[in-house]
Amino acid sequence: MPRTIYFDYNATTPLDADVCAATLPFLTANWGNPSSVHHVGRKPRALLDDARDRAAKFLGAKPSEIIFTSGGTEANNLAIFGTARALKAKGKHLITSAIEHHAGLHCFDYLEKHEGFSVTRLPVNSEGRISVDDLEKAIRPDTTFVSVMAANNEIGTLQPVAEIGAVCEERKIIFHTDAVQMFGKETFDNIGQFRADLVSICAHKFYGPKGAGLLYIKSPLHPDPILFGGGHENERRAGTENLPAIIGLVAALEKCVQPPVFDKIKFKPLVEKLISCVEKIPGCELVSPRENCLANTVAFTVRGSDGIALMAGLDMEGICASSGSACSAGSLEPSHVILAIGKKESANSLVRFSFGRDSTMEEVDFVCNILPEIIRRAQLHR
Ligand SMILES: Cc1ncc(COP(=O)(O)O)c(C=O)c1O
Incomplete structure (x- = not known):
């Protein structure tokens, strides 16, 4: 495992x-x-x-x-x-x-x-x-x-x-x-x-x-x-x-809650690293805003793939992410949020990474190293 x-x-x-x-x-x-x-x-x-x-x-x-x-x-x-x-x-x-x-x-x-x-x-x-x-x-x-x-x-x-x-x-x-x-x-x-x-x-x-x-x-x-x-x-x-x-x-x-347990300053380099990795992967498009956004959240869509294949591929490598709200995980329902922002064609392929108190740069590096391959496999699988 x-x-x-x-x-x-x-x-x-x-x-x-x-x-x-x-x-x-x-x-x-x-x-x-x-x-x-x-x-x-x-x-x-x-x-x-x-x-x-x-x-x-x-x-x-x-x-x-x-x-x-x-x-x-x-x-x-x-x-x-x-x-x-x-x-x-x-x-x-x-x-x-x-x-x-x-x-x-x-x-x-x-x-x-x-x-x-x-x-x-x-x-x-x-x-x-x-x-x-x-x-x-x-x-x-x-x-x-x-x-x-x-x-x-x-x-x-x-x-x-x-x-x-x-x-x-x-x-x-x-x-x-x-x-x-x-x-x-x-x-x-x-x-x-x-x-x-x-x-x-x-x-x-x-x-x-x-x-x-x-x-x-x-x-x-x-x-x-x-x-x-x-x-x-x-x-x-x-x-x-x-x-x-x-x-x-x-x-x-x-x-x-105060100061917030989710530490914005700590997340900044982690988020930057993850975004720069995602932006280099063919078919990936960042959907989280760059400003006025929760500092722990990086969400993107993956052309030519779907949420279930992406989540399964990540999970096989031990990585827990989400393809939308946890409540709809396991179903192939498109994300109503991605539909509402006008990206109908990618509403089935959302990946959300959200960091917490124990997240580290070393974990982000690990994910960034294998993410291109996981995404390539999920795109083939479709
Ligand atoms: C924005 C928002 N509202 C409401 C809820 C529902 O909370 P719970 O399922 O813990 O009742 C969630 C849970 O993901 C949420 O993210």
Whole structure:
């Protein structure tokens, strides 16, 4: 078996050792249900309240503005379904972008298909960026809600989120941003920097545990719940809280977000080396923007080949990459992001390398040495 080179940190990261240590007592000693009134439940309740206070303090929010969720998917679902439904008496027009993660896009598809909403999906330019002008033009009297991601998971494009937020604020439209890929990678000061009413965050993208996330909801906004049952999370998200995951999320926020655990300065030479290698390979075309892009992400397409052959070829050499969002890996579905940037003919052949804390130049050199041959074989295979 060849050595493992993991260049897929946008899919997930390993658990940080300190975060793991913070989490473990909640899998063993502190196992009570925070909703129980007896003494076994009271300690986990106090620790849950404390975790919410810490998350709020870190983000610059009020504790009541934090809803713990099972991750980015649930945070997006709650933001989109919950807000669209809560505001439907005011209007049923929603705006998003064509390159959102499926955890956002599929919510809009559902609302359009089954609940009578009308959805505008803003186009993007060749770098995957929306235009704020297009957003302004798309706004209608019945527009209630806009959702645009902060950073794209497939190609790394950063969106002008604060500008979008300012437009929405002025037009009294609720704005949500999926910031799942941005936390731990870009500078974070305060939740106010997004100028958003709702922000989705997910722990396993910055060395926290899987199955842990949160939705920031600016008060007094009150999205309709999407989970029903007990009165957890202030009646906004039913279900016994996953305390180990919540503690891990908060520990990862405190340790890995500011300064960002993904170190831009360290990545610069790695990214430069990889890009210069990719640009020399016949048929390869870089699709990640050179500026205003996540500093750890290099995505390119490969003419005359497809994602499955490319991933298999890389994997045989021990190299972990992605052909789009991890959720569509294994299927031959073309990347909706590459389609949206207008490269229909290469939408099946995306390769995404995403670096993390442990990535080294030596690994990049190894990949650069064998990449031309892996790509040549994948092109022949087709
Ligand atoms: C931008 C973005 N949003 C949402 C998600 C969903 O997060 P999860 O699958 O952890 O719920 C992901 C995961 O890849 C993502 O990259």
